[in-house]
Each structure stands twice: as structure tokens, then as C-alpha cells.
Amino acid sequence: MSKKKKVAILYGGRSVEHGVSVNSARNIYEYIDKERFEPLTIGITKTGQWHLTNGVTKDIEQGKALGLILDAQHPGFMLLSSGDRMKADIIFPVLHGTDGEDGSIQGLIRAMDIPMVGTGVLGSSISMNKIVAKKLLKAAGLPVTRFLAYHYTEQAEISFKDVKKELGLPFMVKSASLGSSVGVSKVKNEADFDKAIAEAFRYDDSLLIEEFITGREIECAILGNNPPEASNPGEIVINKKYEFYTFDAKYVDPEAVRIDVPADLGKKSAEKIREVCVKAYQALHCEDFSRVDLFLTEDGSIYINEINTIPGFTNSSMYPMMWKERGVSFTDLISKLLDLAEERYDRSKRIEREFNSSLKF
Known part of the structure; x- marks a missing residue:
């Protein structure tokens, strides 16, 4: 029997989306295939301290304080109390927003030289910044507001x-x-x-x-790299008491929205949305997985709203729901993402990091 891969699930973080990250990570920890993977839960507090926690918890400070080992030959984590070292085979950042989805953590993990789930430094940073993302999408000939x-x-x-x-x-x-x-x-x-x-x-x-676009809120899940695959689109139907899809509507009020997966769309419209979403994913250099959010107007016009490179994995999150509709369970989806991370990491090893020149030093 092959040895289980150790997966470091990073959650929490210095972000206004800290609580959402905790809820997403809790589901990943619960549903990860424990026959194949051994999860290590590592929480980052709102002030930036790293702790090894017993499962996923909002009380991250109660865990054991960790330091990072940035030696690319022997990267990992160290318990500050004892000096004991831990190694992760794969890192799964489940960090939403600032310092987690904007390329910061991705750059740190790249320096550690450990396989990582999700979009790298470039795609994370440009996708996170709505201004840069819209400019690039527009330059690629894709529809934006x-x-x-x-x-x-x-x-x-x-x-x-x-x-x-x-x-x-x-x-x-x-x-x-x-x-x-x-x-x-x-x-x-x-x-x-x-x-x-x-x-x-x-x-x-x-x-x-x-x-402001008056239209239907449509989302599409993208998975994979060569080539990426789009799910059937889903729709967020917002209660009329909300002006738009607010934070409370997303995470607090259970009566705020109805989620239709798949969305009630004609075949032609659904295919057009899937095609546009894959092109947007590629234009912003996304990797492994993302969720593309769009507006669909009454006359059939599509506008890309934004791309989320670490979409939510909470119980109400669209990304896992859209793949479940395609027959991919939560557990299989997590396994697929971990496999994609390792495949991409292995491919990256073909790139030379040394250049033999006549330069003397």
C-alpha cells in the first residue's frame, strides 16, 4: 500500500474573509480522502501567526505555534515549542482574499518549492485585482462592464x-x-x-x-489545465429584499438566495457561457480551478464580473455544487485538485534554473 501524502490545509489568514476561509477549510478537512491523504491543518490568525491546529477551528490561537522552514531543499514547518520539524507533500491554501488569494502566499509556497493547489503568483495577483483583471479581459476581447x-x-x-x-x-x-x-x-x-x-x-x-447590470447572476466552475473543463452554469437567484449579492446574502441569511444548479438556460446560451468562462480562465493565467462569475441580460448579453481563484468550499458554495451536478463528489473533487497540483509541479521541473555562461564571479 502506498504511503499517504501529507496535505497542509492553510486556512484563516489576515483578511476580512477570515471566517469564510475557516468554513471552507472545515469542509475540505472533513471530505478529503483520508485513505490517500493525511491532512495537517494549519491556521493563520487575523494578525498573521501560524499554528498547527487540531482539525479546523476558529480558535486558531489555541493551536501550536509554527515557524516556516524556507530551505527549498528541506522545506516545511517547525513547532516553535519543541523544534520538531514537519514536512508537507502538498499545500492546499484555502485562504480567501488579502494575503491568501492575491499571490502573496503563492509566492511564499513557490519559494519553499512544495506542490501547491491552485493558481500561482501571476494568475492570483491579476485575478484578485478587479481593475487589472478587467483590463486584461477587455484586451482579450472578452465582455466586461x-x-x-x-x-x-x-x-x-x-x-x-x-x-x-x-x-x-x-x-x-x-x-x-x-x-x-x-x-x-x-x-x-x-x-x-x-x-x-x-x-x-x-x-x-x-x-x-x-x-450596474440588470441581469441574472450566473456562475461557472472551471477545473483543470490542459485543457480546462467548464461545468454547467449555475444561477444565484437573489431575494428581492437585497439590492445585490451582499456578504450577508452569501453567508448569513439562509433565505437570501435560491441556487439553481444547473441554471435554466438554453443549450446555446449555456455553451456560450462555458466557452467565455474557459477563455477568461486562460486569459488571466488561472490554474487547477476557479469560479467565473457573470451577468446574463435579458437580450442574451454576457458580462464577466470577476474570477475567484480560490472559490468557497462552504456548504452553500457554488463551486462544489456545480461539479456535484456533473457527478463529481466533494471527496473526488478534492482528490482531483491535489492530483492536478502534483502533476503541474512535476511538469515545472523541466524548466532549467541554471545558465552556464562565461561570466566570472
């Missing part, structure tokens, strides 16, 4: 009158690099404007202002 972007230093130049003239009313104001609808506001009049700008800048140095 009209938008404006501002840095914190340009705050005095942001004019309600100018935005209204360019985008119309209502419009959306968003922090550039957050998820789960944190730092997002819908502006219907000038009275909403200053509060929305302050809320977005509260969480980020850059913000995005984009036209």
Missing part, C-alpha cells in the same frame, strides 16, 4: 457628476482587491456616493466603479 478606476491619492478627483455622466445610475463601487462583496456598495443617488467611496477605500488603496 464599463468601468472607472481610482487610487486613494486621487480621491479628491472622484466626482459623482462625472461618474454619473460616464456610467449612468445606478452604479457599483468596489474595493479593488477583495471578495465576498466586502467593500461593495450600490449607488443610486448622490447621497449614497461619499459613503460608498469611503467604504471601498476603507479596505483597499484602489477602487473600481462600474455600471
Whole structure:
């Protein structure tokens, strides 16, 4: 019998999405195939301390404090209390938002030279930043909404009158690099404007202002690399008491939404959405898995809203639901992601890291 692979599940993190990460990691820990994999649960506190925990818990500080071993020949983790070392065969970051989904952790893991589930440094950083992502998607000829972007230093130049003239009313104001609808506001009049700008800048140095699209909220799950595969699209049907898909609607209020998997779409429309989502995934250099969020208007127009490189794995998360509809269980999905990580890591070894030259040093 082959030896179990040790999988370090990273969760928590210094992010406003810390709690969502805990819930996602709890499911991955529960459903991971323990016949093939031995999970190590490593929590990162809201202030950035790393701890080995007994399962996945919100009380990360109660775990054993860890240090990181950044020796690429012998990477791993060290218990600070005893000096004992632990090695992981694969790392599965289940970190949503800042410092977890933006390339920061991905760069650290790459320096450790350990196989990692999910998109690498480049794809994570550009997908996380809504402004950069929209610019690249637009350059690739993919459909995005009209938008404006501002840095914190340009705050005095942001004019309600100018935005209204360019985008119309209502419009959306968003922090550039957050998820789960944190730092997002819908502006219907000038009275909403200053509060929305302050809320977005509260969480980020850059913000995005984009036209409001009246349409259906469609999501599509992407899995794999060569080539990636798209699930059947699903739909989020939001209760009319919500102006848009807010944080509470996503995670707090069980009556806020109805999830239809698959979405009630015609075959032609569904295929068009799947094709656009795969192209978006490739345009932003995503790897292993992502969830693409879109709007579908009454006239059949599609607009890509954003791409989540570490989509949620909570009980209400669309990503695992969409693959379950295709016959892929939660456990099989996790195994597939871990296998993809190892395959991609093995392929990366073909790249030379030394160059023999006549340079003397």
C-alpha cells in the first residue's frame, strides 16, 4: 500500500474573509480522502501567526505555534515549542482574499518549492485585482462592464457628476482587491456616493466603479489545465429584499438566495457561457480551478464580473455544487485538485534554473 501524502490545509489568514476561509477549510478537512491523504491543518490568525491546529477551528490561537522552514531543499514547518520539524507533500491554501488569494502566499509556497493547489503568483495577483483583471479581459476581447478606476491619492478627483455622466445610475463601487462583496456598495443617488467611496477605500488603496447590470447572476466552475473543463452554469437567484449579492446574502441569511444548479438556460446560451468562462480562465493565467462569475441580460448579453481563484468550499458554495451536478463528489473533487497540483509541479521541473555562461564571479 502506498504511503499517504501529507496535505497542509492553510486556512484563516489576515483578511476580512477570515471566517469564510475557516468554513471552507472545515469542509475540505472533513471530505478529503483520508485513505490517500493525511491532512495537517494549519491556521493563520487575523494578525498573521501560524499554528498547527487540531482539525479546523476558529480558535486558531489555541493551536501550536509554527515557524516556516524556507530551505527549498528541506522545506516545511517547525513547532516553535519543541523544534520538531514537519514536512508537507502538498499545500492546499484555502485562504480567501488579502494575503491568501492575491499571490502573496503563492509566492511564499513557490519559494519553499512544495506542490501547491491552485493558481500561482501571476494568475492570483491579476485575478484578485478587479481593475487589472478587467483590463486584461477587455484586451482579450472578452465582455466586461464599463468601468472607472481610482487610487486613494486621487480621491479628491472622484466626482459623482462625472461618474454619473460616464456610467449612468445606478452604479457599483468596489474595493479593488477583495471578495465576498466586502467593500461593495450600490449607488443610486448622490447621497449614497461619499459613503460608498469611503467604504471601498476603507479596505483597499484602489477602487473600481462600474455600471450596474440588470441581469441574472450566473456562475461557472472551471477545473483543470490542459485543457480546462467548464461545468454547467449555475444561477444565484437573489431575494428581492437585497439590492445585490451582499456578504450577508452569501453567508448569513439562509433565505437570501435560491441556487439553481444547473441554471435554466438554453443549450446555446449555456455553451456560450462555458466557452467565455474557459477563455477568461486562460486569459488571466488561472490554474487547477476557479469560479467565473457573470451577468446574463435579458437580450442574451454576457458580462464577466470577476474570477475567484480560490472559490468557497462552504456548504452553500457554488463551486462544489456545480461539479456535484456533473457527478463529481466533494471527496473526488478534492482528490482531483491535489492530483492536478502534483502533476503541474512535476511538469515545472523541466524548466532549467541554471545558465552556464562565461561570466566570472
